[in-house]
Amino acid sequence: MEWACIMTARMWFHNVFVPRDNKPITRPVLLGVVTMANLMGIGVVLLLVTVAIPAPNVFDPHVVWISEEVVPLYVAASIGLGWVWVTKRILDQLRWKNDDRPLTAKDQRNAFLAPWRLALVPMVLWTIGAVLFALLYGSVSPGYIPKFVFGFSFSGIVLSVSCYFFAELMLRPAAAVALEAGRPARRLSPGVMGRATASWLFGSGVPLIAIILAVAFALLERNMNVTELGAAVLLLTMTAFVFGLASNLIAAWLTATSVRDVHSALQRVEAGDLECQLEVFDGTELGELQRGFNAMVEGLRQRERIRDLFGRHVGRDVAAAAEGQQIELGGEERYVAVLFVDIIGSTRLVTARPAAEVVRLLNCFFAVIVEEVGRRHGLINKFQGDGTLVVFGAPAGVCSPETDALATARAIAHRLAAEVPECQAGIGVAAGIVLAGNVGAYERFEYTVIGEPVNIAARLCELAKTEPHGILASAQIVQASEPYEQTMWDLGRQVVLRGHGKRTRLARPRRAPHDRVAALCAGTNRK
Structure with a gap:
């Protein structure tokens, strides 16, 4: 039963999120994923500052106006002007993929930097939110400052990294076209090692650090009972599980698809098919592997052309004898x-x-x-x-x-x-x-x-x-x-x-x- 659930989830993930046939992911899908991830982050922060870490109370009469007026206004502005508008602007820079024109160096750079920029948007907005609300709530009571800095920093880091991996996965067709136009002067994406490290560090490592800090504050300040501490640890653990699993799954998928393509192409070459050509869509060492495979196959094709030409000039038997002995x-x-x-x-x-x-x-x-x-x-x-x-x-x-x-x-x-x-x-x-x-x-x-x-x-x-x-x-x-x-x-x-x-x-x-x-x-x- 568990295995069936896992396979069903895997098929659903592949059908929904993985680009096929080099068709671009529509902007509504990417915008929806980024917005949904950040809304989940807002929910995590609300649970952290209200349930997991209830003291000091954000609905205290002295600060309730911030919670009921400023917070909703900032969230709405962040979604409308930040995540949607800025993300749309970033994706507009990739419209060249549907235009019948040669790529410029700027177009290529925009394709490689798009995942970074899409990850930077929530990071900036969460950082602004952390500073803004720490100042507003802290002006009433300094006890609010660590609470909001901790909650916003935790959510901002985890969500930004998750957005990066989602964007890299969904913008893979654009990266393929950009890589087809030529090799960039320098690599603008993390390598395989960096991708794996980042997926664990920010998807699981940061939540673990957050749990350690929550327990440490509870022991030092002694302002949380066992139930509140348990709720905080449970919430942080669930967040670590969900976003850590998503980040690691995407990172593994990005790596596995490239390796799988190369392995399949190698089998075709082994069977005698020298016309196969891999699409280079990965900006890491795996992309170099794909490009190297294409160069290898081109060399084999050239070798076969030379062998055929040699055989036509001197005869197949003479050519075979020349190849087989000194x-x-x-x-x-x-x-x-x-x-x-x-x-x-x-x-x-x-x-x-x-x-x-x-x-x-x-x-x-x-x-x-x-x-x-x-x-x-x-x-x-x-x-x-x-x-x-x-x-x-x-x-x-x-x-x-x-x-x-x-x-x-x-x-x-x-x-x-x-x-x-x-x-x-x-x-x-x-x-x-x-x-x-x-x-x-x-x-x-x-x-x-x-x-x-x-x-x-x-x-x-x-x-x-x-x-x-x-x-x-x-x-x-x-x-x-x-x-x-x-x-x-x-x-x-x-x-x-x-x-x-x-x-x-x-x-x-x-x-x-x-x-x-x-x-x-x-x-x-x-x-």
Whole structure:
């Protein structure tokens, strides 16, 4: 039952007082809270000076005119001219939040100082009241002076701090906009430690001191009986409980909401969401934590952009290898399959068409190659003018580089004929041992492959430009591929490739299935 009551009170507090969706709290709500708190303070003072500390009597015939005329007049003036009018003026300084204009340094300062000013108003009014009534009642009898100084000082301190915490909570949306405009030159709000200390000191510590003073005066003056002393202690204890609980609850809420937001955002980042951005609404170290989180996420986003750009330039596998190990110049021998693609008649293509159309065609041409190579986990080692060098088996190994290279060559030829018939291309495929690694200097290097298979693939690409399907492979790579892929190729004659002394047996793809014939027909007229 008690737990249910606590949870109900917590939900009510959150729904009524906590701003949501960065919507500003209306002035009537804030004015009502400040006024209600001070009216409660007036009630506490009246109980203190009439019930808890009855002597001297405030309704004595010599001072009754003060109690019945001056006190109500001062309370009415304080509420109307003080709490309502001054509070309204302070809130008017925050109207910029609804204006479509950039914030000035003055606007930002007003947002940060608003809780302080709203707390200063009751402090000033309670101080004036303490001095005024101590003088008025003290002019009749000096015994009234400690009574009113004690009562007004106690209520003024406790209520001013409570008003500060309420204002800081309710004006959080305005603080968020101000903090979004930039970091202030100096912090204008207490830190987390100061907030926690103030909530206890003024919410509970001051009432405890008041209880000690009440007991001490009763023992020294001996002008209170046990019942009156008990009433005074009971009243001060209830006040300490109510305002101490409110102050500590708000201070804890101000801290917990910031920590909860950061924790939730960290979970989103951990799940891979790098687009989350925290709203900075706290002027303490927690605000710095929120701002630091945003800076961290921005750094992660920039890192991902660089990683993506790096992967696009050198290939995903090369980028992953560079991240996972120390970069060293040199290389290692690897068995790879090499695929070389080159456009037929690129000079004629460039001179016969507008530049914009040439760029569009080249982008479509390379897009087909990138998609098909990526589908089989190959590496586009480099774009050489209108040609492309593709490697399967380095830096990341694959189960059957020969099969992947041959299947990719057939898929590229099929898609180019169907999707980019304007760009006819020759494709050469070979396999063998190459030297794969980083070549260059420590300041600038690139991952590449060097060896006979690269040269053979380039020479086969030249010969393939005269073939009907535009593809030639070495018989050696076809024979090393998986059985299904071998059925897609026919072995042909042996030729001596330019720059090679040994004879190389050629392999051509078999006639495509019927649904591919139409697509391939567009690419058969090659020169």
